[in-house]
Amino acid sequence: MSKKPTAKEATTTAAIDHAQAPVNARLTPEERIELFRKMVRIRRFEERSLRAYQAKKIGGFLHLYIGQEAVAVGCCSLMGPHDHVITAYRDHGHAIAVGMDTKPLMAELYGKATGCSKGKGGSMHYFDPSRNFWGGHGIVGGQIPLGAGLAYALKYKGLKGAAMAFMGDGAVNQGAVHEAYNLASLWNLPVVFVIENNGYSMGTSQARSSAGELAQRAAGYDMQWGQCNGHDVYEVRAMMDKFLTLARETGKPSTVEIDTYRYRGHSVADPDNTYRSKQEIEEYRRTRDPIQLFQDKLLAEGVLTPALAEQIDTEARAEADVAADFSEASPFPTPADIQTDVYWEADNPSERRSQGRLFFT
Amino acid sequence: MPVITYREAVRHALAEELERDPNVVVMGEEVAQFNGAYKVTEGLLARFGPQRIVDTPISEAGFIGVGIGASMLGIRPVMELMFWSFYSVAFDQILNNAANVRYMSGGQIHCPIVIRGPANGGTNVGATHSHTPENVLANHPGVKVVVPSTPADAKGLLKSAIRDNDPVFFLENTMLYGEKGEVPAGEHVVPLGLADVKRAGTDLTIVTYGRSVLHSLAAAEVLEREHKISTEVLDLRTIRPLDFDSVLKSVAKTHRVLIVEEQKPFASVGSQLAYMIQREAFDELDGPIHRLATVDAPAIYSPPVEVEQLPNPRRVLQAALETLA
Missing domain, CATH: 3.40.50.970 (Thiamin diphosphate (ThDP)-binding fold, Pyr/PP domains)
Structure with a gap:
């Protein structure tokens, strides 16, 4: 039933060498290595978090990004000071891509007070406004109007920037997404709607869930749109640079559908044995792994050496272990912490203007 | 003004x-x-x-x-x-x-x-x-x-x-x-979470908010005039944060409470208030807390009947007399 083309069917000879796109051609060797390093760090972080989950250190859901790393890293590597990011619950990759430290990220999964949301949000709810990262949202498509709202604020304040509002392919059928499309186009809001199309909305393939082409729906809202291969970080950057520039320079929104693939189930609760074959997953791993492909490119460019690649991987594994150790050693929040961070006024009592009871028993 | x-x-x-x-x-x-x-x-x-x-x-x-x-x-x-x-x-x-x-x-x-x-x-x-x-x-x-x-x-x-x-x-x-x-001209700011005694009284407290305040005030007039009952009408103004101290103060004065709300009764604002009053002012009460809410059904269209579904002065008056009975 899968509409997702298998790796064999997909075109593997890129018509354009995206490394030559200006946004990539001007990258220094150090910057290229940093892109590679971020992707490796995301993967090792997530693999480590899965082990922690299996060891029952982590509760709830864990939606792994493994296989999709080039999307978040490629997109977020283009961020300027007034560019903003918001995404759904598969958010670990974006958090690392915008520069969040992996220790508080892992600690959040462990439910510890040292977590990035003090153990109050969990895996699906990472935030770091200081890095223009606005979550981390649990309801499919619910974050997309917020992304348009970030763009609204940029426009209102006259700032030259863009918001990137990420969603999965399953989100495109939610009403909130379409309402946001309409408002963004009607009001010329500088937002790029990014569909990370991994082929499956949970366990339902694109063919079984969505009529027509996903990105093309933007045309109905008079928005420009594009599609690209998300297994190649250079291609992601080339495509996103075009639409981020459009947003920053003209205020126009757009929709970009990035073809990608997740190796793991929808979440750890997904046994992943009902809707796709092991062979399909293996084929992607073998032929289209974004980290392997980029490593091969950088080796060919002479930017990376096998020894350096090995070193980066070793360091990423060590970093993930350090994050896990940090989390292990960190304290849980206390029951008294349950009722902080609910109201701004309660957290800032000297500036409170209202009276009366805010909490009830 | x-x-x-x-x-x-x-x-x-x-x-x-x-x-x-x-x-x-x-x-x-x-x-x-x-x-x-x-x-x-x-x-x-x-x-x-x-x-x-x-x-x-x-x-x-x-x-x-x-x-x-x-x-x-x-x-x-x-x-x-x-x-x-x-x-x-x-x-x-x-x-x-x-x-x-x-x-x-x-x-x-x-x-x-x-x-x-x-x-x-x-x-x-x-x-x-x-x-x-x-x-x-x-x-x-x-x-x-x-x-x-x-x-x-x-x-x-x-x-x-x-x-x-x-x-x-x-x-x-x-x-x-x-x-x-x-309404005061210019800067006039009312803090959130502060209730207001819209009518002072000694025999009965009506705790209410929104349009039901007007109905309660109308009923209080009749109670005073025809039944010699002095009714205090406390307007919550804000539901959350809640000025419960003002509720307690009024209950301690009148010892009888009627809650009036344009709400369906199940798990309403009044339900919460009634719980809190019995929990924190049990010894002040001379009788059970009463509540007048919207009659429990989806809003009816029929114009004269909708009036009877919602709180209105007649219904408030009746509920007040029942509270004091």
Whole structure:
């Protein structure tokens, strides 16, 4: 039933060498290595978090990004000071891509007070406004109007920037997404709607869930749109640079559908044995792994050496272990912490203007 | 003191806050060019321009979500819902995103948005347009809920709401828009979470809010005149935060309590109040707490019968006499 083309069917000879796109051609060797390093760090972080989950250190859901790393890293590597990011619950990759430290990220999964949301949000709810990262949202498509709202604020304040509002392919059928499309186009809001199309909305393939082409729906809202291969970080950057520039320079929104693939189930609760074959997953791993492909490119460019690649991987594994150790050693929040961070006024009592009871028993 | 309508009072609060803070934006269906579905925002477009007074499509989930996102970056949107009844199509935005984003981010984000509009029955528009969701809203920690009954309170509380750094849901009433009252000119701010004794009395406390305050005051007149019963009418004004100290003070004075609310009875604001009063003032009570609510059914259309479904002076009077029986 899968509409997702298998790796064999997909075109593997890129018509354009995206490394030559200006946004990539001007990258220094150090910057290229940093892109590679971020992707490796995301993967090792997530693999480590899965082990922690299996060891029952982590509760709830864990939606792994493994296989999709080039999307978040490629997109977020283009961020300027007034560019903003918001995404759904598969958010670990974006958090690392915008520069969040992996220790508080892992600690959040462990439910510890040292977590990035003090153990109050969990895996699906990472935030770091200081890095223009606005979550981390649990309801499919619910974050997309917020992304348009970030763009609204940029426009209102006259700032030259863009918001990137990420969603999965399953989100495109939610009403909130379409309402946001309409408002963004009607009001010329500088937002790029990014569909990370991994082929499956949970366990339902694109063919079984969505009529027509996903990105093309933007045309109905008079928005420009594009599609690209998300297994190649250079291609992601080339495509996103075009639409981020459009947003920053003209205020126009757009929709970009990035073809990608997740190796793991929808979440750890997904046994992943009902809707796709092991062979399909293996084929992607073998032929289209974004980290392997980029490593091969950088080796060919002479930017990376096998020894350096090995070193980066070793360091990423060590970093993930350090994050896990940090989390292990960190304290849980206390029951008294349950009722902080609910109201701004309660957290800032000297500036409170209202009276009366805010909490009830 | 100038006498103005509730509608004008809301408008004055909007205009003064738009004047005071350049980050305040008024947004909603028909708020600008149409001058407001209920004319609350009349004249604001001409005065403040389309950057500040923004017409939206009929797209509540979309535009409320945009307002929430913009508020995270420091804009202070005042969103109009033509009817609060339409909150249901934006429920995820209002009660997942606005209510929870501060908590889920460990306090890194706050969301200074106001969502305002009428929430009432009594206008013969049937069940879909007659919701009074203050109990549903107040059930979500992180939000504030305000239900003003008079022009002065509407103005003073809305100014506080717009200056508040938490999401504030402001529930007006189409049946009150034309009601007149004295409102101080210029800066008039009523803090959220402060109840108001609208009529002092010694025999019975009616705890109420919104339009039911007017019905309760009318009933209190009859109780005084025909039954020699002195009734205290306590207007909560704000549901969350809740000025429960004022409730306790009044109960300690009268020892008899009737709660009047334009709410369906199950798990209503009154249910919460009754629990709290019995828990904290049990020894002050000389009889069971009574409650008068909307008759428990979807809002009926039939005009004369809808009057009997909602609290009204006759029903309040009867409930008061039963409370004292």
